[in-house]
Amino acid sequence: MDQGFIPVTEAIYKLIQEFNKLPGIGPKSAQRLTYHLLRTPEEQSKLLAEAILSIKQKTKLCSVCFNVTESDPCRICSNDQRDHSQICVVEQPQDILALEHTRIFNGLYHVLHGAISPTEGIGTNDIKIKELMEHLQDGSITEVILATNPNLEGEATATYLNRLISPLGIRVTRLARGLPFGTELEYADDVTLTRAIEGRQEF
Ligand SMILES: [Zn+2]
Helix, strand or coil: CCCCCCCCCHHHHHHHHHHHCCCCCCHHHHHHHHHHHHHCCHHHHHHHHHHHHHHHHCCEECCCCCCEECCCCCCCCCCCCCCCCEEEEECCHHHHHHHHHHCCCCCEEEECCCCCEHHHCECCCCCCHHHHHHHHCCCCCCEEEECCCCCHHHHHHHHHHHHHHHHHCCEEEECCECECCCCCHHHCCHHHHHHHHHCCEEC
């Protein structure tokens, strides 16, 4: 038997490889998705391909909060109904989705796009800390809520930010305990997140 033989065409093999690169998709799931698409009408595959392309082509980062947006400033930053004196600092755009889902927070956000992680070589200049500090310069912000993930990297980032922001005379708070250590904000349920925001404490 030819040991180098892979019983799929190059096109199929290529798509399996691409799916396999996605988070949470192992080789088995990658195969399942590929063969599923092979069976679906071409029109549907086209819609999927276009949707994948358009998230890169049609979105950008808000120049104020660095959330993903189609308009700049984003709909949150440009909304007069929101409290422009509070900023909630999160690691990733999807954390905003989780927090907005609770409807408990009505201020603004700032997305760091990561957390400080010496082990992964992510330093203070690799995430959007400078941009946050620039936003705080205009004097309109009275409270910064640090909503980084409750894990080592998130804690290190929050501690670092507190040291930078506190001397500016701005109130710095952090989410209440209750989110299990090691979890990520985006996976927290609404009740836990609501309690975490309502019960936020001085850093
Ligand atoms: Zn924005």
